[in-house]
Amino acid sequence: MGSRAGNALAKVLGIKLPEPGETEELLREESVLSTGSFAEEPPTSAEWLRELVPDRTACVNYVTSLFPFVNWVGYYNLKWFTGDLVAGITVGAVVVPQGMAYAILANLASEFGLYSSFMGVIIYCSDAPLRPVAVLSTVVGNIVARTRDQFPQYEPHHIASAVAIVSGSIVLFIGLVRLGWMIDIIPLTSLPAFMTGSAITIPVGQIPSMMGMTEFPTREAPYLVIINIPKHLGDSKIDAAMGLTALSLLYVIRAACSYAARRWPARQWTFFFLSTLRTAFVIMLYTMISWLVNRTRRGDPLFKILGEVPRGFQDAGVPKIDTTLIRSFASDLPATVIVLVIKHIPISKSFGRVNNYTIDPSQEFVAIGVTNVLAPFLGGYPSTVSFSRTAIKSKAGVRTPFAGVITCIVVLLAIHALTSVFFYIPNASLSAVIIHTVGDLITPPDTVYRFWLVSPLEVFMFFLGVLVTVFSSIKDDIYATRILRGRGRFLGKVKIHSVIGDHIIGEDHREILGKYGTFDADARKTAARNVFLPIDHGDGSNPQVEVDNPYPGIFIYRFLEGFNYPNAAHSLEYLCEYIFKRTHRTDMETHEKLGDPSKAAAERHAAEGRPTLKAVTLDFSSVNNIDITSVQRLIDVRNQLDRYAAPDVVDWHFACINNRWTKRALAAAGFGYRTVHETNADQRHPPRRRKSIFSVAEIGGSDSAAAMAEKEEGRIDRITDAIFDDGRGGVSAAGGRDAYGEQMEAIVQRKGVAVAGVNRPLFHVDLTNALQSAIANVEAREGEDMEEGKMPSP
Template sequence: MASPKFADRVKRFLGIDPEDTFDDSSFYDDGSYIESEPSTKDFVRGLLPTSTGVINYLKELFPFVNWIFHYNLTWLLGDIIAGVTVGFVVVPQGMAYALLANLTPEYGLYTSFVGFFLYWAFATSKDITIGTVAVMSTIVGNIVERVQKEHPDMSADVIARSLALISGAVLLFLGLIRAGFIVEFIPLVSIGAFMTGSAISIAAGQVPGLLGIKGVNTREATYKVIINTLKSLPKTRLDAAMGLTALFGLYFYRWFCNYMGRRYPSRAKTWFFISTLRMAFIVILYIFVSWLVNRKVENASDAKFKILGTVPSGFQHTGAPGINKEVLSALGPDIPTTILVLVIEHIAISKSFGRVNNYIINPSQELVAIGFTNLFGPFLGGYPATGSFSRTAIKSKAGVRTPLAGVFTAVIVLLALYVLTSVFFFIPSSGLCALIIHAVGDLITPPREVYKYWKTSPIECVIFFAGVFVSIFTNIENGIYVTVAASGAVLLFRMAKSPGRFLGRVEVHYATRESIRGAGPLSDAAESEKAHLTFIPLDRSDLSNPQVDIKTPYPGVFIYRFGEGLNYVNCARHLDNLTIYVFKHTRRTQLNKYEKVGDRPWNDPGPRRGKVINNEEIAARPTLRAIILDFSAVNFLDVTAAQALIDLRDQFNRYTAPDRVEWHFAGVQNRWTKRALVASGFGYEARGASSEERDAAGPLVAVAEAVVTPSTAEDEKAQSQEKTEVDIEAAAASRSASSGGSSREARYVPLYGINRPYFHVDVETALASVVRNLERKGTASAGEDS
């Protein structure tokens, strides 16, 4: 480490004053509390991993260690029931969703098996189910179709599996570096618009298959699919009888179970489990009907209506996907969309069910889970998988206890792969279309939620509809980008236009609502001994009662509260508003500062030639004495904002010359914000003043009661008695009486460092300090450096 003298030489060589360290500790050598700003070493130390941090990081990577050793039979029973219940749903859904991805049905089963089998080891959510989902499958299908137009020799399974492998690697990397915070940049309205637009697009694309209509390109924009479907209604085939009745059966089945559950509350759970089996029941029923009609058919193309056809048994597509330079180049533009959809669906669903079931997920660890699943899945034939809303809801309501339930679902999928594939031959394709339409219907945001968006934030409601319309009239991917970009733009706009308020003081008393409604005067009900000062906007933007008299803080003193932080985006707006308001309500300290008319600046020309200054009007205004900035909403101060404060301070000092404006800061909580203010010359007295001069004219320091042992109190009593204007003996006696004669002694100590006296715990303390300073100076023109 370099010696202090060497460091001073380096500073001088770089043009930095070695004395400019902002360290006032030499003035306070009496044992008082001294604040020290964080150093660069502290910053670097905070970035370096510690042994404890490394151990915690490894524990977070495998969260099952925290609960697996507590596993019991009750948990096992709940997991088996939930896992098997979801298994009956995921088998038909997986095959149906694989068709959306332009793949054969078995790929849906491969993807579902891998997701359920692997997720539990990395999960921080007991409810989420990873596997095939309608939205992701549709996007994969669109990507497959686009890539094959440019590369006809590239098979669909290679495209889909490669897409999963690449996106899984990226997500795993983001999870390992704990970058889960990026999901917070995706707002709820974006998720809602994405889900709603996707559900409408998917449902519209399944209607031609539901009716047996051929020749409709379901990969076009949704509005075109709807128009072309309506034009092709005369081409409806026998498939419509299977599809429409299946769709009606699904909705009637669910309605009937819900009705019976409400009518017989004691058996509500039984009816819930019956309801969850509706997809499996309908599929089995229509397999039987299809078999009766097509039992003599050996080739699926000869069936009287379209059927699923041959589904190979077992894992027939294992091994590494054939990734090469050509595949990477073809999939490059689609990787961001894939990752965004995987993250949106999974994190949104897991966080939602975590709040419902009273636990917290770790977004970074969830990225690890879906990353590892998609990285390993392609080796068994899987394509991109993420969390499913419908299956997660079923799993949660089924009483799942731990993430291990996914293993039991994986067993059901495995049995289906090896035992039931011959039965799948007769599944009507229109029945699978009905199943998809029924499943995505739950993804549409209900009107009551949209109305809540409107009541909460109308602009975000507009963004919601914009995302839905863009998804319908272009594609799902564009809908995602529009909502995320629009929400980001609104956020930046709010930051840039964040409101700041000038505050006034009001003396507040406490009273009950009953006393306010009574006939007697409020003064009879108010508890005057509990009265305190509060500070509210002078413009009454907080909807305060207009009958209340809001008083200015003090002549020439202004309190300004930042609404949403102070940074390079909004500092100019805030400080310009501050300047305009202050100039409007104050006057210069020297009214006739300029001897000649030509000496005046262009923006302060004074009276017209031959006119005189209206001294009575201007003299009625106070001079600017102090500025109090409420930093309770400011967590960080960047270089631009700090420089803007310096420029404003210099401007106000020229305005009040020869006096100087006092700058006080309330509610500064962040150490680095305080360091930035100190480095900008705020928070401490001017250099050159003696300790006595500082104490005589310095601001008030907030003190709080501290309890120490008698020996410590005796050692520090003499030093603290001179500097603290508090009756220590009375405080100690009061403390002793309240504690029943305890052996400990109480005294008052500074809450924050006394070397930073212009930083205050709250606005009330800051104002009290300003008033004390001004009154002790005697007149507003008594210029002392702040």
């Protein structure tokens, strides 16, 4: 019925449809192997829609993903709780002073930083906890100051709450509709440019507060503030003593702990905690000094202090928001949304790679959105992830997101029990904490140099972003530095023949094959050849053709839509996901975290019958240029898979690279060369031998191997005939083949040259050569393992 209606509609609209029997008749006329014929069906709109509509399993997984605690709560144990307790308390001691300091950056009272810190963990537990951060607080502070100038009737915390609700709603919507992959639109260079620019502008804005200067505005363009600071150095007050000494002490403690950790490695854990708690120690020290100085002059302190901090959640309630307020900061929403996610996703992904799990960007968007939508009901303002606190949490021994609940308790105690102490905190010391915290965000010159090796053009983009930040604002830096989503296919090996008429080309050894685009050679060697097809037949190839895996533990991955920053993350996440499902960890007894053995038995059972990961081959035939983001993603995945395959290493082979700049970028990242693998940690044994397989071609001209072979055509023909007609020619097949092979080997040895550079042995001209090289090295390693008395990996 639908087909008839469609045909009738096509007639009305004048659409010419193909004749019904056209395809079948074509097959009858052209196919010589009718029983094995195959007609590729064109894709239909219904098929496309079916792929978009989720099934029941996808719907269940979607709902489950909104509550990530279900993935780990069933495994929770006492060892995990111990690690979470230590990490939660440690982070809480850092969050309290930093939260109050960052609230000042946002033009808010200090208690609002504590409210935001509390809501970031009580609403949603994630591995990368949400807190107020310096950069986002600066953006919010600029919005508050500008809106207050236009609409003085709005209180600062009302403006900040409105920004949190609107921007959080946008991010939440993006996450719920699973569009989190859009974060990949932002290239890698924009993040270090953004952080470097922020690391310059934020301290510049805090220097006047640290020095007690109040004669000029600090919300102007950073370069104007830089110009005004030397002009007003003479206006510095006693606050400078509380600020400069606090800043110096922070750096001295960090340097001393770093030196002590190297000097006494057995106690590095102790020095790590001392270094981590330096912020809390300095604030406590200078608060005590301030109390000694100002306890008898609360109404007229000698230097600026924090002042009254209300106890409890005094500003809890329904946020005040209206259309006029939203219109006042609508132009700043894109920048605010980008700042919310530009750090969160990279930080979450980096710790996911370290701990061997995959981050879902859309789920992280949901976490950011929920936190920022609900936080204003307790007085919070926009929050996102802080790399420093996430790193502290990870290094302190965190086991699960439950550590965030411990941190929440610490913050809650501070809000209710320590507010009277906060009264005496010097403002200059808080400015010193901000300067010290963001000072490490500057991208080091070595990183910029590596950017230059990979992509010189993007280095100019990096400096452009930094300059825009210094001469304009942080949000303009984001805009100055901004194929979307795609993934590749895994390939398998298929042996094929070429057919013409009723004959398979090469079946008759006497037939000359050159006229069909092949080479004149031994016909029996060219009758079949290997090609590489997608294992899922996603290219439309015949699904009846069985595609073989290249080799146990070796994977061939072809990029379909280039390999650049917008699609690099998604392509490589699919690569890792596919490999993890079809291999198992080399050392199943390795547990990176205490308590992990509770899941080890299940993992071992699921891994039965799977090989270990040995090599990855990337087909770059569709890749022309790569950038810093894609190369960095590739480096991250290489490190992740090396940890997965430890103590072995994973070989990375590249085939069909068509651009010299692409080879340069990959080589700068350490690809294309052999991975040196030692047999044990102390390196008493020599590194493993590696086999190099290169593609060799003949030099053209009158002296080429082909020309020399043509001169001896008669004798070679006789040898060849003898190989196949041993009874008539009287020459043994083995002897003829040996004579033929020795002669041709001598010719090729004299005139053969490598097609690709031998200095980069893991860059191959085609997939066949790449697979041969990968298999040769795997078998060589297994042979050495057997010689050393170790069983090769399955």
